[in-house]
Amino acid sequence: MNSLILRTVAPFLTALMLLFSVFVLLRGHNEPGGGFIGGLIAASALAIYGIANGVSAVRKALWFHPMSISAFGLFLACVAGFLSMAFAVPFMTGLWVYPVVLGVEVALSTVMLFDIGVYLVVVGAIISIALAMEGREGEGP
């Protein structure tokens, strides 16, 4: 789609949306949001970038193949599940630690790891679908 305005705005818009998606992801446990929504927002951001600057630009920006991102997300989600085994509790039991970083108590948990996994799976799978559609004949994934 050849539009000067879109091409100019797209990188900023994408960056902002990606930032927003991470924000939505992280606050998801206590406010509306979470991995699914965050992932969809990030995927939309990259899709916009793809429409403005072409599929190959997105691929270059992503660095990794979208499906690899997706697979890594699934891996993280599984790790989050299996971590509980090390503590002899059932699969997928949530584990929490509260380290103090720079004087602020940060809540870290396997649940959050799992949500990040969901985020990555959704981003990877949906952006690879979107890129496959955006890509012209012959210019595939």
Add this chain to the structure above:
Amino acid sequence: MMSTFLVFCLPFLGALVAPALTRRLGHNAAWPLALVPFGIFLHFLGFNAEIARGEVVTGGYAWVPAYNVSFSWLIDGLSLAFLSLISGIGTLIVLYAGGYLKGHPHQGRFFSFILIFMGAMLGLVASDSFLMLFVFWELTSIASFLLIGFDHEREAARRAALQALVVTSGGGLFLLAGLLILWNVTDVTQLSLLLSYGEEVRASPFYLAIFFLILGGAFTKSAQFPFHFWLPNAMEAPTPVSAYLHSATMVKAGVYLLMRLNPVLGGTPAWETVLPALGGLTLLVGGVLAIRQTDLKLMLAYTTVASLGLLVLLTGFGTEKALAAAALYLVAHSLFKGALFMVAGILDHEAGSRDVTRLAGLRRAMPVTFAAAVLAALSMSGLPPFFGFLAKEEVYAALSGGSLRALAFTAAAVVGNGLMIAVAFAVALKPFLGPVVMAPGSRHEAENLHEAPLLLWFGPLALAVKGLAIGIFAGFTHAVLTSPLASAIAGKPETVSASAVPHVGAALVLSLVTLAFGVLVYLGLARARAAAGRLVEDIGWGPDRGFDQAMRGLLAFSVAVTRFVQPGRMGVYMTATFLAIALALLLPPALYGEWPDLPLWPAGVPFHELAIMALALLGVGAVLAANNRLTAILALGIQGFCVAVIFLLFGAPDLAFTQFMVETLSVVILTLVMTRLKLTPRDHRPFGRKIADAAVAIACGLGFSLYLLKVVQGRFDTALTDFFNLYARTIAHGSNVVNVIIVDFRGTDTLGEIAVVMITGLAILSLIRIRKGRAAAGAEREANP
């Protein structure tokens, strides 16, 4: 008990090693393999003393206790007679097959099949549990199928094999149904226990059902009219099979079953009418059809049909004498018919023809075969002192009586036996007497014609001699074999006392009449054959042709059903699916009158809620009516965003955001793809079709609405919701209950769902890559033609 169990397994083990053994030893593998049935024969010989005393040997192991199925055996006079026949004749058949199929590339396979059959047949006659009997029953059908179709390259053999399988295993299904009803009525599955339930079964309202179902099994297996047609066709099998399965053993399984169940089912008017009537009819039909044939094996096959008819007649006749006669005839028939079949096979093998009109004068070249043929034929003709004579005398003694019924059956037996005598002479004398006539194209010149090798003539001679020996030593035979056999059939102690010495009486007169009739027919064989042929042609249609018609009909029917159920049109499948859904939703409340209560229009609904719902419906309507792609996509987007707003308005912000994002992405992707598809989403359906589809759609929508209304009017169980609300913060440390459910409480579920999302991504990529790969291949083809 262990040894008997192993003996029942032995044939199957033999079948396992037979191909390897034959590969190594060639046709001489027959010798070691014959040890299998011979060993079994010797094992059961050891039971003779016990059985002769009137005892019963039982044993076995539980197999499926829940269904009362056990691998158990019941060996009484009846079983033992069959076991001895199967293993004894089996020994000779294995040897005979060694000579008959010498050099055949699949001889090992043949031995294997024969041994499998032997194991199944032994199991059939020895099983105590009648569910096991059924299993073995069908196994013999399958073995018979494999053996008839042994020369599978000939279409006739394939057809005969299929026909035999369809008829006998189809009958087996009737048998199963009958046995299951019997099980329900008596609550036992053991034949040994069943024998004491005779009264109960005969008085049961299901008696006739049991009777006819079991008859369906027995009559198809034992080739009774009108199911007789498969047996002559089964002569497509190699001759050892015809001699073993289709004369001596398998076809008697039906007779065995009737004899076995005689104490349970017998003695009723139905039993004593249907069995003798159909048996007598089979006897006559078999006799007439046998006369008509010129092929040795077919002649013998039809006399086998006749003999089976006679056996059924005797089993159902209802007197103790008749049962004794059946026992004698059963043994005699197995011996002489097995021998004659093997003789026919030798003639085919050595002289190159089975046509009785093209064989003559072979007595000098093949004296041993001739001797075996004559001995067997004399037994078949019922001349003293052969065992066949005892049987025939007993038959006449049993049937003769003052009543009209007895007279009718005696007449049938005389005619049938006379025809069989003619056939016996035709088979045993015609090819051997007179000047030498060689079949054209036979494998030997007349002067080179010689006696068959030992492996071939040993079997028929042994059987024929045995038929003579047990006739001469009748007293001993009765003690160890026929008396226990008759007792088992009758269900109470019986003594058979027929002797080989003729004694003056009605039976002897009838025998003489029969013999005279038989000789007369034999002398005028050509004319009799022509007359029988005319008779059959006048009738024209026969069950054999009927079988072909039935199979064609079945095929046409299944093709029609397939075409109807799977027309290959998506509209039909979809309509059927949604019609079923609509009926599933609407029928139950209609049938049980459980419609939801009529709701009141809700008061105080804010305007914006109504507006957003109206907008959503407007979007849906626009999708339906859209005439170009962009309108359709836009309309789809509108309804999607409206749904998102609805979620937002009713306390589900998470859903709203997700729905917003998904709708955005959907619209983007749809636009991307649709601009490349040169398609319009216009509704192309003709008007009538539109009405029909709309009716289905409205029925579905109405169904879902009513269903949902009923649901929301019911009581709402909040247990799960309360659980999640209570523990979201206290245990899972999260305030957003929805998110906590997704990533924590039901995390495993979500794990599966993200895996699905990822797999969809992979599937889409591969779909697109296939195209790329194919395009590349096409380009390559163009580059290098």
Add this chain to the structure above:
Amino acid sequence: MTELLFVILIGLFFAAAVYLMLSKFLVRVLLGVVLLGNAVNLLLFTAGRILREVPPIIPAGHDVPVALTANPLPQALILTAIVISFSFFAFLLVLVYRAYQDLGTDDANEMRVAEPENTPGPPTGY
């Protein structure tokens, strides 16, 4: 009884979805599938009972929701369902697209590569 509104809305959604899916043109079937997904989501949502404007979020400083909130369970089910039905929709879209590229039609009745018209019956011999 606000549910009545939803009941009517959902019935119409279902009817429209089914009507679209009964078409032989795959593009229309696809649109029908999307509508069907929304209809099912709304069905689940309504079956969990409707409550206005109170998201199931526990206020700070409390351990359990203080007021009556919307039912979180159907929401959790629907949230994953939305994402999955989107993936499914994308898959179908690509399938239709690829079918159109290879077969040159989106009429399901003209796609007869696997089951050609006038297939001969099975052999009748033995």
